[in-house]
Amino acid sequence: MDFLQGLSGPGGSDFFSLDLSDSDDMASGNGKAGTTSDKDKLHPEVVKNLELHQGFMRQAIDVAEEALKGGETPVACVLVHEGKVVARGMNDTNRSLNGTRHAEFLAITQFLSKMPASKLKETDLYVTVEPCIMCASALRQYGIRCVYFGCGNDRFGGNGSVLPVHYDKGLEEGYPSYGGLFRKEAIMLLRRFYIQENENAPNPRAKGNRELKPVV
Numbered sequence: 001m002d003f004l005q006g007l008s009g010p011g012g013s014d015f016f017s018l019d020l021s022d023s024d025d026m027a028s029g030n031g032k033a034g035t036t037s038d039k040d041k042l043h044p045e046v047v048k049n050l051e052l053h054q055g056f057m058r059q060a061i062d063v064a065e066e067a068l069k070g071g072e073t074p075v076a077c078v079l080v081h082e083g084k085v086v087a088r089g090m091n092d093t094n095r096s097l098n099g100t101r102h103a104e105f106l107a108i109t110q111f112l113s114k115m116p117a118s119k120l121k122e123t124d125l126y127v128t129v130e131p132c133i134m135c136a137s138a139l140r141q142y143g144i145r146c147v148y149f150g151c152g153n154d155r156f157g158g159n160g161s162v163l164p165v166h167y168d169k170g171l172e173e174g175y176p177s178y179g180g181l182f183r184k185e186a187i188m189l190l191r192r193f194y195i196q197e198n199e200n201a202p203n204p205r206a207k208g209n210r211e212l213k214p215v216v
């Protein structure tokens with residue numbers, strides 16, 4: 001299944017599959033410089049409390065910056081309970097060579113080290129990239145209250161891009177999921193990572209021109 005084929009070796013550094021040679025993000029966008037795509041439109045629910053949501057997503061973006069500095073795919077998240085960040089996670093697949101070490105799993109592990117699982121039902125997740133199918137399913141099983149993400153993931157996204165794991169038919173109740181918060185920042189982090197990775201590769205992959213596109 002494509003879900004696994006997307007992993008480039010055990011580390012799965014290609015997991016988020018950003019094709020830098022085209023379009024404007026993980027998704028196929030119009031890619032036109034200076035335009036604002038529909039993906040930048042935020043849901044009215046998010047707009048209602050925009051500053052609050054931006055504040056938490058900013059923290060997730062900051063953690064993703066740390067991941068980038070450490071050579072990890074820059075995807076990160078925070079878990080927010082009663083208005084406070086109670087856990088953080090960043091992607092750890094490259095260092096650990098374990099393709100399940102996604103930011104969400106690390107954050108959930110940190111959360112569970114200090115709070116009971118039942119509290120996840122009162123907790124929101126802010127993650128820089130749409131949760132993959134695996135994470136979307138775990139979040140649902142834990143009953144996460146709501147998910148806010150930055151950019152979509154057209155190859156592996158489990159909150160609507162590939163499969164709507166967050167609300168399709170299932171045993172557990174689904175959860176609302178809103179994309180677009182700091183979408184461009186999330187994409188730029190991934191672009192910087194893939195360019196860096198390409199430059200460091202002993203046999204750079206032929207994937208076209210990987211110059212950094214400043215406009216997303």
Ligand SMILES: [Zn+2]
Nearest residue numbers: 102131132135
């Ligand atoms: Zn995941």
